[in-house]
Structures are given as C-alpha cells and as structure tokens.
Amino acid sequence: MAVAPRRVGAENSATRALILDATEQLIREEGYASVSTRRVAARAGLKPSLVHYYFPTTDDLLLAMSRRGAEESDRMIDEALRSDDPLRALWRYLADPSRIAVALEFMALANHRKAVRVHMAGHCEAMREREVAIFRKALGERLAAAEGIAPEGLSVILAGIGRALVMEGGLGVTAGHDAARAFVEQWLDRLAPAVTQDGHDT
Amino acid sequence: MAVAPRRVGAENSATRALILDATEQLIREEGYASVSTRRVAARAGLKPSLVHYYFPTTDDLLLAMSRRGAEESDRMIDEALRSDDPLRALWRYLADPSRIAVALEFMALANHRKAVRVHMAGHCEAMREREVAIFRKALGERLAAAEGIAPEGLSVILAGIGRALVMEGGLGVTAGHDAARAFVEQWLDRLAPAVTQDGHDT
Amino acid sequence: MAVAPRRVGAENSATRALILDATEQLIREEGYASVSTRRVAARAGLKPSLVHYYFPTTDDLLLAMSRRGAEESDRMIDEALRSDDPLRALWRYLADPSRIAVALEFMALANHRKAVRVHMAGHCEAMREREVAIFRKALGERLAAAEGIAPEGLSVILAGIGRALVMEGGLGVTAGHDAARAFVEQWLDRLAPAVTQDGHDT
C-alpha cells in the first residue's frame, strides 16, 4: 500500500512561499503561539484548506518555517564569513534585534514541538561550527593564545550576550546594555584590531 | 464605576497554592503554552470552575505565576548576596537549568501577554539592581579598575551566558558549553579570587 | 416541614435598595440581558453572594425590579392625575424617553421570564385603568362625543405612539417624529384646550 505523500504542494510554488511569508509575519508580530491554519490563511488572503493542502499538519508548517529561518541564518553567517571584517559582521548579526527576535520565537517554539526541537538542535550545532570557522579565519591562533578560550566557547558567549540584549530590549529593559555592548566591542578590538577602509589594521 | 475585585480567592488559601503548584509543574514539563484552565485543573485534581474561581482569567493565573517566580528569584539572589561567595553563588543561580528554564518560559510568555510583559520588565530591572549590589559587595572598586566594565554590564553578560547554556542545553546542544563555563569561571577567579573553606583567599 | 423563607433580606434594607439601584443602572445602560448576579454585585460594589442573600434567584431580583418600576410608574401617573393639566402630563410621561426606555426593557424581559410577564400584564391593565381615570377627569363626556373613542382605546393609542417615538429614537430614527408629536398635540388641544397659568381655558 502506497504511503500518502507528505507534502502535496510543490516545493517551489509561489503559493507555498506566500504562506510561509504570512506565517513569518504572524510570528514576528504576534508570536509563534498565534500561528494557526486559520490565522495564516487569513493573513495570506487564502482559504484555510489551501494552507492544509501545502502543509498537511501544523507541524509541517512550523518545521518548514524553522528550515527557512535556518537557511536564512546560514546565509547571513556565510556572508559574514566572506566580509572584510567577519568577526564584527557576526557580532552585528548576533545582536540584530529583527533577526534574533524571530530566532528566539523558534527557540520557545522548540519547547513545544518535537519536530522543531530536533531541527533547531541540529541547526544550532551547525551554526556553532560555522561561527567557529569565522573565528579561525579572523583570529587564527591568536584566540587561544590571548584569551584562553576555545572558539566554540566564544560562540556560546557572543550568542548569549546578543540574545540577552535582544530579549531584554523586547521587554523594554536597557539597563547595562550599553556597558555590555561596549565590553564586547572592546574585547573584539583586543582580539582583532578593527579593519580600516583600505584593509590594514589600525 | 466600581472595580470588580480582581483576585477572588484569599491570597493564602491552600487551594490557591495548589493551583499555582500545578501550574508551575505544567510550565516546567510542557511549557507555558500548555497552561489552560482545564489542564491545570486536571493536574491539581480540581474542577476547572474552581481554577476560575481563584483566577478569573488566564491572565490572572499567569500573572500570579510570574509574581511567584519573581519572588522566588529575589529570594535566591538575596541568599546569594548573603553567602560567603556571592559572586559564584550568583553565577550558579544564573546558570542553574532548573530555575532559568522556567524563567525563560516566562520571557517567552511575556511576548504574548501584556500583563506578564509589564511585570517581567519591572522585575528584570529590579533583578539587575540586586545583582549590581552583589558585584559591588564582592568586587568593590576592583571591577571597573580591572576590566573596564560597569556592574550593570556584567549583569547583562552573565545573565546572557547563563541563559545561553540553559537554553541550548534544553535543546540537547552542548558544543562549547564547557569552554564558555570555564571562561566565566576564570574570569570570576581573576575578579574575585575564590574563597577557601576557612574564609581566606587562596 | 417549614417552607424556606423566600426573601431573606428585609424589605426596607439599604443594601436591598442599593442592589436594586445597581440593577436599574445596568438595565438602563446595557439592557436587561446584562443583568446577572455577578454584574449587579460588581456594579453595587458588593459580593455576588450578598445579592443572592437578598434575591435568592435571578427571577426574584427581576421581579422586584419590575415591581419597583411599576410603583414608580403609578406614582408618575397619579401625579399627572393631580396636576392642573392631567392630559398633557400623561402624554409627557408616555413619551418620556428616559422612563419609557426602561419600561420597554421590561416588556422585552417579560417575553423571557414568566414571573415578570404575569406581573407586567397585571400592571399594564392597572395602568390602563389609571389612565382612563385621567381621561374621564380631563375630558368628561367630551371624549366619546367628540371623537367616538372609548378612553381605554385612547390609552392604547397614546401609549403606542409614545413607545414608538422612544423606541425609534433609541435606534436613532426620527423621520416623522415631529409630525406624529404635532398630531398628538393638536389632538389633545382639540380634546382639552390647553390650561393657562391661571387655570382657565384659553
């Protein structure tokens, strides 16, 4: 007996993208808990049935969102890696409210959806490796020598501080934020003196 | 216009505490999104109506939970302040999975419930001040002198790293965690040499 | 076996009056359908249980309201009867938005509560008789002679027109209202020439 096809809508359908866009909008504005077939459909101006046609279950939809978010995050980090100043580009990404806020929604979502949790765990580790690549490229051996910290640890720390700034910022709390930001920047300066316009260290 | 009494059951009722306990259990095991009158009642072995008697709206219940959590967190931090080694006691608290995981649920919840958000924002700032008190007591002027960071900034950073460890740990991700932990501990050692059993510096 | 006392609170209690006042306010502002033990209690700043103490069932409360309204209406009509110009005083009452709007709420309520219906029916007939007394006093035999209408019929007609004006006015509809009002006033003028300040016909 043939197994029912899991995803019916084509992977590259415009409607499919429309649904994902509407879902992202919803998550951004009202949090992941507001994602439901109906609400997404209303946002996208489609019928609820059509959402089900592309994403048979809500898990499918959320997992697709999680995947899409992960891909975008990969793209951002790769861009950082190719930039002149990968370290600071990474830090900008890790403290960017608009992106990290959505990532935090997925973290919270991961607590409630096993499929999302599994995917997020995988992506989180992959991201760590990408970030380690950035540190190696930007810092070479200076890192361990100077600060006695493995690049994986640095990745945890920067991600944590960035998320703290975004999370608390979302609550309207800002006490200590400038100080924390300044500290990270000083630290980065010590690790990798800022790159000037013409590519030489200052 | 007369204001309807908001909290119905007495503040010190045993039933009220039972409901809050059941709610906390639920949040811990299945996340805040699983909190509903029905589920809480089932956990507590009560009728849903009784939950509504004590907490007319779900907001009331969640807000009460948020308050109770905040009080407990205050207690923990005050305890740390009074301990022999406040700095490390604070860090242990900030990276304690069992407590911070619940705090993270409330952070996520704050995105969806205005009443909780307002309360969390207030508490987050109050906590920062309490932590600053700890830093001042433990480090005196050594802090700014040695590391060039305001105590508020240090609070943001340690909270962020602690939350990162707990959050990722919840996903099953541990890469870099030992390194990050070691880094913080080294840092604390540099700031405030560890206290020995008999109370003298090493 | 003794029958449980039906009304527990004393008839002349201040609390009892407070409850009735709050109920009237509610009916006036939000309609009879909004009357519930809880809402009334909230309005009056009392506990719901206390409302039940005075009015064991909602029927008791609504019936008491109906009675109180009837008594007030009786008082108004008697006042009209004793006035210099009973006919016009009656018409003013029958087209008075503030009073008739509440009376209409009770008419609607009567459809849903047997106890209220029975009471309203009785009061409606009693009112008719009172109004007939007014017509007899004001018009004597001129009525039947001039218009060929029994006073009971006149009561029906004036009440109907008055209620139409109030009812439609509540909807914001006013087309034809001035004309209808003018017609009634002309009619009254024909029946009973207006009384001047010094009590003589013009």
Next chain:
Amino acid sequence: MAVAPRRVGAENSATRALILDATEQLIREEGYASVSTRRVAARAGLKPSLVHYYFPTTDDLLLAMSRRGAEESDRMIDEALRSDDPLRALWRYLADPSRIAVALEFMALANHRKAVRVHMAGHCEAMREREVAIFRKALGERLAAAEGIAPEGLSVILAGIGRALVMEGGLGVTAGHDAARAFVEQWLDRLAPAVTQDGHDT
C-alpha cells in the same frame, strides 16, 4: 491587513437556510435571548460547530436573521402597495401579531447588539419611506388637507398603535384594544373610503 472572509458558508446553501429557519423558530417561541449556537444547532439537528462554520460569531447569525426579516418585511409592504387597498393591507401588516412579534424581538435585540442596531435603524427608515409611498398612492393630497398630518407622521402613528396591540396582546392584555382598532379603522375609512369588490367607493 487582509480581511478574513466574514460569511463562510455559501449564501444559498441549504444548510445555511436550515440554520436560519431554526433560529427564527427559536426567536418566535422563546425570544431572541434564547438564541445560542447550541440551541440553534439542537433545533436544526446539526452540530454546534457547523453553526459556527456558517456564522462565525453570534452577531453574524443575528445580523443575518435581521436581514432576512427585513427582506420579508419589505416584501410584505410591497405587496400591500400593489394591492387594491394598500392602506388597509398596510394596517393589517402593522397589526399582524405573528410578524410584528418577531419584529419587536429584533427591536429589543437592537438594544444589545450594535451590528443589529445599525441595520435595524437603516431598515426602519427605509420602511418609513415605503410606507409614505403607500400613503401617497392611496391618499394623494387628501391626507394633508383632511387631517393636517404628514405621511411620515402617519407611518409613525400606525406603526406605534400596531406594535402596542401586538405587544400587549403578547402579555395577555386586551383592554381598549377593540376601541383602538375601531378608531384606526374609522380613521382609515374617513381617509380612504373602503374599496368594494367591484372597485368603486361605497
């Protein structure tokens, strides 16, 4: 922001009509306050969810009822207009217990539901205009000349008297009803001498 489709079931669905029929029955027998998803569904022999499928909110259902009632009333009045004796056909309609009782329920309902109120207000004014058309056709200029009343005023008066008869009849009150009815009929006779079988005035 995309607007969610408000009415879900097709306008001409048999199920939709079934639900409206059940609702009308309920209103007729137990008053508008008894309309609830459950009760309507039980009447119609459907599941409550299906009622919600066609009428997402109770407002939608009641508004649809109001509209349907208005359409029927329009039809009745147009029929009166086309009849041999439009004036008396209109009066028969305005004093027809079975129809006006439901209309009164909607009037009462309008006090509690904004959407219904708005619709009723519009319909009430439209009805006035239709009735004015009847008066003009039936009476021509005789109206103002003979009675000194604008047709709009006459509409208010007849509607008010008709409603009074139905309203009080519902309570079981009949005192003065025959007299009022006779008065209106005399009046109509004076205004427009009754049409005989062969179309000539008597």
Next chain:
DNA sequence: AATGAATGAGATTTCATTCAT
C-alpha cells in the same frame, strides 16, 4: 491544484446556585 463542508475537541469565560460558616 484547490476548495467547501463538516466535525470533534477544547479553550475561555460567565453564570446561577448551593452550602457551610
């Protein structure tokens, strides 16, 4: 590829009422 109909579950809240104190 898309859609309308239907359904069962459950979340949230309001309610009237009873009971013991």
Next chain:
DNA sequence: CATGAATGAAATCTCATTCAT
C-alpha cells in the same frame, strides 16, 4: 447579616483535521 468556597452548566469561539469533489 454576610461571606467564601465550590460546582455544574452552558455560551462563545478557535482549532486541527478529514473528506469529497
């Protein structure tokens, strides 16, 4: 007199999902 606790019923609405077309 008055109140706190408790409860069962029901109203309103949202949801995910299935199915037939």
